[in-house]
Amino acid sequence: MITFLSTIGHSVIATLTKTGRGALFLKQTLSYTFSVLCQPRLISKQLFSVGVLTILIITISGLFVGMVLGLQGYYILSDFGAEETLGVMIAASLVRELGPVVSALLFAGRAGSSLTAEIGLMKATEQLSGMEMMAVDPIQRIVCPRFLAGCLSMPLLAAIFSMVGILGGQLVGVSLLGVDEGAFWSQMQSSIDFYDDILNGVIKSVVFGFVVTWISLFEGYDAIPTSEGVSRATTRTVVYSSFAILGMDFILTALMFGDI
Amino acid sequence: MQNPKSLETLVGLFVVIGIGALFFLGLNVSNLASYSDTDGYTITARFENSGGLKVRSPVSVAGVRIGRVTAIDFDNTSYESVVQMKIGAQYNTLPDDSSASIFTAGLLGEQYIGLQTGASEDYLTHNSELELTQSAIVLEEIIGQFLFSEKEN
Amino acid sequence: MEENNTQNSSLVTIRNLSFAREQRVIFDNASLDIQHGKITAIMGPSGSGKTTLLKLIGGQLSPSQGSIVVDGQHINQLNRSELYALRKKMGMLFQSGALLTDINVFDNVAYPIREHTALPESIIRTLVLMKLQAVGLRGARLLYPNELSGGMARRVALARAIALDPMMVMYDEPFTGQDPISMGVLVKLIKTLNDSVGLTSIIVSHDVEETAAIADYIYIMSSGKIIGQGTPQELQQSKSEWVQQFMNGKPDGPVKFHYSSDNYFDDL
Numbered sequence A: 001m002i003t004f005l006s007t008i009g010h011s012v013i014a015t016l017t018k019t020g021r022g023a024l025f026l027k028q029t030l031s032y033t034f035s036v037l038c039q040p041r042l043i044s045k046q047l048f049s050v051g052v053l054t055i056l057i058i059t060i061s062g063l064f065v066g067m068v069l070g071l072q073g074y075y076i077l078s079d080f081g082a083e084e085t086l087g088v089m090i091a092a093s094l095v096r097e098l099g100p101v102v103s104a105l106l107f108a109g110r111a112g113s114s115l116t117a118e119i120g121l122m123k124a125t126e127q128l129s130g131m132e133m134m135a136v137d138p139i140q141r142i143v144c145p146r147f148l149a150g151c152l153s154m155p156l157l158a159a160i161f162s163m164v165g166i167l168g169g170q171l172v173g174v175s176l177l178g179v180d181e182g183a184f185w186s187q188m189q190s191s192i193d194f195y196d197d198i199l200n201g202v203i204k205s206v207v208f209g210f211v212v213t214w215i216s217l218f219e220g221y222d223a224i225p226t227s228e229g230v231s232r233a234t235t236r237t238v239v240y241s242s243f244a245i246l247g248m249d250f251i252l253t254a255l256m257f258g259d260i
Numbered sequence B: 001m002q003n004p005k006s007l008e009t010l011v012g013l014f015v016v017i018g019i020g021a022l023f024f025l026g027l028n029v030s031n032l033a034s035y036s037d038t039d040g041y042t043i044t045a046r047f048e049n050s051g052g053l054k055v056r057s058p059v060s061v062a063g064v065r066i067g068r069v070t071a072i073d074f075d076n077t078s079y080e081s082v083v084q085m086k087i088g089a090q091y092n093t094l095p096d097d098s099s100a101s102i103f104t105a106g107l108l109g110e111q112y113i114g115l116q117t118g119a120s121e122d123y124l125t126h127n128s129e130l131e132l133t134q135s136a137i138v139l140e141e142i143i144g145q146f147l148f149s150e151k152e153n
Numbered sequence C: 001m002e003e004n005n006t007q008n009s010s011l012v013t014i015r016n017l018s019f020a021r022e023q024r025v026i027f028d029n030a031s032l033d034i035q036h037g038k039i040t041a042i043m044g045p046s047g048s049g050k051t052t053l054l055k056l057i058g059g060q061l062s063p064s065q066g067s068i069v070v071d072g073q074h075i076n077q078l079n080r081s082e083l084y085a086l087r088k089k090m091g092m093l094f095q096s097g098a099l100l101t102d103i104n105v106f107d108n109v110a111y112p113i114r115e116h117t118a119l120p121e122s123i124i125r126t127l128v129l130m131k132l133q134a135v136g137l138r139g140a141r142l143l144y145p146n147e148l149s150g151g152m153a154r155r156v157a158l159a160r161a162i163a164l165d166p167m168m169v170m171y172d173e174p175f176t177g178q179d180p181i182s183m184g185v186l187v188k189l190i191k192t193l194n195d196s197v198g199l200t201s202i203i204v205s206h207d208v209e210e211t212a213a214i215a216d217y218i219y220i221m222s223s224g225k226i227i228g229q230g231t232p233q234e235l236q237q238s239k240s241e242w243v244q245q246f247m248n249g250k251p252d253g254p255v256k257f258h259y260s261s262d263n264y265f266d267d268l
């Protein structure tokens, strides 16, 4: 019993300590934002590995998600004779929820895990210590550019996901199932609100990008510098990021759309 | 490693596509375009019941959208719903005895304000009030009335 | 008073240093001085804390007790920018090399120069090629770290450590993994650097002979303590069993080959 309690106590303390380290890490990272923004070259290199390399998976997933939405939506809506609102349904679910959430989950799996592995291995091979001894702060040189690239990429990726999804839904709904094209787009345009839907979706994806990149970088930076430690940290990145995305999504949705 | 030039080109492409997607969402998917009618004039109408009307619901004449609802308030003294709407500046020849009704687009669609033009020589201007209004049709009330009249028969 | 005297000629002054990792005590009240412009060697059994000592001097770790003064500054009382300013004057060759794996040999050596100076690229090129020539790897400048052998990686790291012409260089086992020829070249290189530009060098090494040949002063440490010190000649003639065991590489003696542990037979 006593050992059980002490185990719990230890893990609570360990969690708190880790959270504290994470917060300090974030603070340090953010403190370099300005100086890194002045060197766009550093960021553009990271935008490539974080953003460009994620486009393919985002586009393909977005296309299929949109097509499935088109198909399912059509079956459900045609029962009520409301096929014309298919566009609204597809666009609303993509722009508000699926775009930000699914692309953030994919981002965590594709870009987040590789960020963790990269930083973790740099730590394991003493590259980070080496930089420190060369009087170069690895948080400034390595972490901050990746952080900014993650925060910038995420909303762009989510927008691409939603756009491709809507086009995929149109492909299925209009081209294959014969929903009227004019109704598809005009109903969508009159029901989807720029501020309430699009902007809130963008805000969501910015928040997700921030959180996922933070988790990924911190897990790498905090990893035990061995191959096993890095592989565990990579797993944790994906797990924690997914929890964070879904949890934050609930909170943000309640704040933005609900009257709770 | 890629050569830095082509890397930067790809990054540029990524940013352009991403921002393009945002524009697509803004302009093609949402009602952002309808926000652009910033110049126009405001008129009000009082309804006994404005039903499911919402801010930014469309205002149309003869099926053409000419403006949108900007505010819906409750009048404490007359217990009516006061609806403010903004009409595009180019629609400046609406007779001042036009009437406003609240319609539903389709059976389950959203509600909007339809204006029926009158015959007056004078036009609606900024802060005019529409005298003639017809409230929203509330489905429950109609069903209630229908059941009630059946029973009487 | 005495401290003031030593400070004039010593670049690094360590007094009563204690440091522990988790439960394990690595330094226990150790004191040593690194003389200005001299080559000081630190020797000791594997796992005795030599690398840890270099990291303490570089300010990457902080001691639990005692003081470390580098170039007149208490290293663990400095704020970040002062610490980084001081580190610009130190070069460190990591035991593992610690090369940046995503850039090639040339860029690795150029890295500290590009970070800390605004020199034009043509001058950087000259500087880097000079350093690479010194370690015999000018021809390997376009290779990536994963294409280098262990010994080559270490020589690149050495070139990088001296890229900014620092006032002090810490070499963590520079000779490990080198063939006799490059070993000879490196020994000479370290000696030349030291004598010609007045560098202060700290060498951590197990190669008694090579180190003794160039070192001006040697510290031998074991179990968190300095167990012997002196010029190479003094140590060779030392009466101390510990020192004799280490200098002559005898397996038996007061210095334990084994990491502290329970009785072997009990463990089995």
Ligand SMILES: Nc1ncnc2c1ncn2[C@@H]1O[C@H](COP(=O)(O)OP(=O)(O)OP(=O)(O)O)[C@@H](O)[C@H]1O
Binding pocket: C021, C022, C026, C045, C046, C047, C048, C049, C050, C051, C052, C053, C095
């Ligand atoms: N990150 C760490 N966490 C915990 N203990 C460590 C860590 N790094 C080193 N140690 C311990 O500190 C002690 C000294 O390590 P150090 O690397 O300084 O040895 P060393 O003298 O450089 O050995 P070698 O000659 O093999 O390089 C070792 O006993 C090791 O177990």
Ligand SMILES: [Mg+2]
Binding pocket: C050, C051, C052, C095, C172
């Ligand atoms: Mg070592």
